Amino acid sequence: MxxxxxxxxxxxxxxxxxxxxxxxxxxxxxxxxxxxxxxxxxxxxxxxxxxxxxxxxxxxxxxxxxxxxxxxxxxxxxxxxxxxxxxxxxxxxxxxxxxxxxxxxxxxxxxxxxxxxxxxxxxxDQLTISQRKGLNYRYHLGCNCKIKTCYYPPCFVSSKNECVWTDMAASFGYPGHQTKHYACIRQKGGSCSWYRGWAPPDKTIINATDP
CATH class of the missing domain: 2.40.50.120 (OB fold (Dihydrolipoamide Acetyltransferase, E2P))
Structure with a gap:
């Protein structure tokens, strides 16, 4: 095995x-x-x-x-x-x-x-544009963040380095909006949050939050 x-x-x-x-x-x-x-x-x-x-x-x-x-x-x-x-x-x-x-x-x-x-x-050809961007740099920027799976809302973060992943609750177990379009990335303040958008000027850190 x-x-x-x-x-x-x-x-x-x-x-x-x-x-x-x-x-x-x-x-x-x-x-x-x-x-x-x-x-x-x-x-x-x-x-x-x-x-x-x-x-x-x-x-x-x-x-x-x-x-x-x-x-x-x-x-x-x-x-x-x-x-x-x-x-x-x-x-x-x-x-x-x-x-x-x-x-x-x-x-x-x-x-x-x-x-x-x-x-x-x-x-x-089944990957979204956001997922392809994630592979190039966004996912790497979020490797110090933790994605917390939410099965039954409401769910809350327990530390500032967490993002709550709600696709399991909202999409009945299938890939949803956060899976297809978002990355969990550390912000300048030290906390992690979901991000979606174009590449930031400084690729070492992101200061943008998109709920």
Whole structure:
């Protein structure tokens, strides 16, 4: 079993739609959290795949063409192969070959990159403009902030470095407005808040609040 499965809870045949697949459940994660908690974040096209008989179901190894790297420069500046479980029940990811470009976030273990359904994996053409801007610089600016998931409102911050993420309550578990359009970024006063807008003049810190 690959290392990223340590955070996965396998619960029979419960399906969670966007957040997981049959028998694979994952805690909901804002794209910024996925970015900040990943070893590798890249934009890539899958150009090949093969099945290796490891474990009960095997491992899929995707050969990729890396288009751009957003995180992981010092750990693995160029990624050629992506590993995932062959079975979706173990959170394996199915990617199309020579069809789409993908945004891939993953972990490095023993010199290999692993991805799973609990990572943020999305077709590039499905990302919003705000999410693409987040990958370039905004998410990085918010890695010292904490995104607090709100399931049942009202929810409140417990420290100044928190942003309350309400998509789980407002969008019935599907990606909502904050997921698609906002980043949680530290302000000049030291507190964190949701931000949406054009790039600030000073990219090291943001002094703007957009509720």
């Amino acid at each position: 690959t290392p990223w499965l340590g955070l996965v809870v396998l619960l029979g045949t419960w399906s969670l739609g966007y957040w997981g697949a049959e028998a694979c459940t994952c805690s909901p994660t804002h794209p910024q959290e996925a970015f900040c908690n990943s070893d590798i974040v890249i934009r890539a096209r899958v150009v090949g795949k093969k099945l290796v008989k490891e474990g009960p179901y095997g491992t899929l190894i995707y050969t990729i063409k890396q288009m751009k790297m957003y995180r992981g420069f010092t750990k693995m500046p160029h990624v050629q192969y992506i590993h995932t479980e062959a079975s979706e029940s173990l959170c394996g990811v199915k990617l199309e070959v020579n069809k789409y470009q993908y945004l891939l976030t993953g972990r490095i273990f023993d010199g290999k990159v692993y991805i799973g359904l609990c990572n943020f994996v999305e077709r590039w």
